[in-house]
Every structure is written in structure tokens, then in C-alpha cells.
Amino acid sequence: MNPAVLANIYRFFGLALLQGVALKSIGAGVESLRYLYIIVFPIFIILLPMRTPIPLVLLLGFLIGFFVDILYDTWGVHASAAVFTAFVRSFVFKILEPRGGYNVNLSPTAENLGFRWFFQYSAIMMFLHLFFYFSVEAFTFVYIADILLKTIVSFVASMLFLLVFQLIFKPKE
């Protein structure tokens, strides 16, 4: 099987299970960690190969979000955020397009496009994902301050995890 496909299948299950089994309980019941969530499964969407057709990206985003939802028992909340993240991916690509354009046969990783580019890309994606997720979780903008606080705190934590993930696995595909 194509190594890129295989890597993505591993990431799909690895990240979803990590999210839904281990990271789910972080900060649960601790008042001072009320705003801290570590959300890592969007890394799967972030690292999908560039040539993946947009409808497929959306569908895979939905599937991993739904998988996490099953583990969290929050039907549709993670999935809606994941679909949103998958949808904005192509726009983020457009914004960050380097002068020479992309080599669409590659995956959007630090190995292929440089650490600086990857950091910007994943930061935008992660921030949008978290903001959308916490908005759907609250389901009202009455608590916008709460939503923003949660987004920022969780963004820092999730980005740290993403960088560690990047340093350990150095994904090329």
C-alpha cells in the first residue's frame, strides 16, 4: 500500500484513540484547569496529503471527528469542528502559498515545506478548530469571553503537543 495512505491510516486511529481515551480526562474535575483542553486529533486533518480532493478531506474530517465524538459522548460537537477545519484547509493553503507554489504531490509537513511555514499553517488551523469547537460546545456567543479564554489556553497546550509530535515523528508523508 502507498506509504502516504498507510501513514494517514495510522494517524487516524492513533490520534483519535489518543484523544478520546487519554487526553479526554485531562483537567477533568480540577477547577484551575477548567479552561485547559488538549485537542490533538486535528493533526490528522492538518497532515493529509495536499492532493487529497476537498470532498474527501471533508469526509475524513467528519469521520475522525465523529469517532472522537463517540469516545467523548458528545454527538456531533467534535465532528462539526473537524468538518469546519477540513473546509478552511484549502483557504489556509491559499493564504500561505509560497512564491513558487506548492508541489501537490507532497504532504504539508515541516520536512517538505519548512518549519516556519508548517508552524504558521498548523497554528492557524489549530486556532480555528479550537474556536469553532468551543463555540459549538457553548452553543451561544453569550459566553464569548469564556470561549476565547478556553481557545487561547487550549491553543497553547495543543500547539505544544503538536510540536512535540512533529519533533518525535518528523512526518514526511
Added chain:
Amino acid sequence: MFNLVQLFLRLSGFFVFLLLEIICFTMVVKYNQTQQGIYVNSINRGTGFLQKIGANTSYYLSLDDENYRLSRANARLLEKLYNEGIDTTSVDSTFQQNDTMQFDIQIARIINNTVNNHHNYLTLDKGTDDGASAHLGLITEDGVVGIIRKVSKRYSVAMSMLHRQMRVSAKVKGTHYPGSLIWNEDEKSTRLFTLLEVPKHAEVAEGDTVITSGFSSIFPEGVMLGTIEKINLKPGSHAFEISVKSKVDMTNLQYVYIVKNLFKKEQQELETAVVNEDE
């Protein structure tokens, strides 16, 4: 045509996105309690606002119907008057005899009306200044609408027929078994009521008319309540559970008559006096 296909292809991502988000949000509001609560609440607020606009609009649009309805009611009253041989040329003779007139009827406009809750209320534009008081009945030509609960100087609020605690003393026309008419709330209908306590030996049939019994001292005897839809008899029970369909459209009311029983005080005083004597 080719351009159109091209456009669809270019937008396919967007359509898939829209479809998936619709699926997600349907799940969110269906299976998550917090989100469901917020969703239902905001939908209610939105529809409430729209209903208000709708009511105001339909008020203007239905003035014609309302006119027709009122003149029809007038005609019926005149018919009654002529047929009973009352001399209408000397109006004085009819209305001077205040002591023989039991029911005083006054018209009021409905300015607020709820039908979607467990406890629904009507607000009328008549208050103590106009002689309204608590425990007066409200009717239209089609039937009973409610009972006034509280009165201020200019307004009064009435318990609608669509209220969990509403009970009207009723009977099937032609019989003399009094029962209680309550709102059949479970049917989610504004027209279905249930008549309880009619004994099973009473001769009733589907299609019969249900009227007020006149026992409650709020409504006169014989005010229309509805027609019998279905007669149920639970095994082991000694009374029918009669499903009654009302003619009144509670969702579209504009004017009602306030019925004041001028003998009510006398009747109640006498009744309580006897009860007190026996205790």
C-alpha cells in the same frame, strides 16, 4: 450548461461541507442536552416574535371576517328577540327590569393570547374600570374560551381553555349528568378536550353536542363547548372518557364576550351558608 457543471464542480467542496455540517448540527441539537436546551429556547423566542407580527397582520386582514361574524351574531340575536315576542320598540321595558336579568354580557378585545404552553393565558383590554372582575367567564358564539383570573385597572388576564387546571362543568345536550371538561393536552391540539365523570349509563353518542351545565355559576347553562368525537370506556371504570372537539379556534381569537352572572353572589352566599351550618 458546461459552465454550470463547472460551477457545481468548483463548489462541490462547499456543498459537501454544508451537508456534513447540517448532519453534525442535527446530531448536536438532538443528542446533547445543553445545546438542545439553548436551541429550543432560541427557536421559541424567534417564533414568539414572528407570531406577534403575524397576529397583528392577521388582525387587520381579518377585519372583514370579523365584521361578518359580528353581524351574523347580531342577526341571530335579533332572530331570538323577534321570535320570543319581546316588544323591541320600547327598549326601556326590556332593560329596566334589572333584577330579572341574570347575565350581563360585555365585549372585550383580546390583546395577548398564548396557546403553546401547559398554562395558557389571554389578556383582555377590559379591567375594573369597565366592570370586569375575577372569576368571570369568557365566551364567543362558538363556545367557551376561558375564565378571568386577575384584573387591573385597564386589563384583565384570563386562564385559557388551554390550561392544565381549567375545568368547566359540562353536560351532553339532552342529558342531565354533569361532568368536567378538561383540556386534552397530550394530543397537542388546541381543539381537543376530554369530558370526564359522565356515568356509563348515560345515553350519549358520537356527534352529540356538549354544553355547559350551568352548575358552576360562572357560565350560563347551554353555552356550546363542542361535539363528541369519540367515547372511551376504560375497563373497570364507571364513567366515560369522552373526547370532545371544540368549534373555537383558540389560536385566532380577537373578540370575546365577558359573561357576568349577576346572581352569582346570592347563589354562593346561600350555598356557603348551608355548608357552614352543617359543619
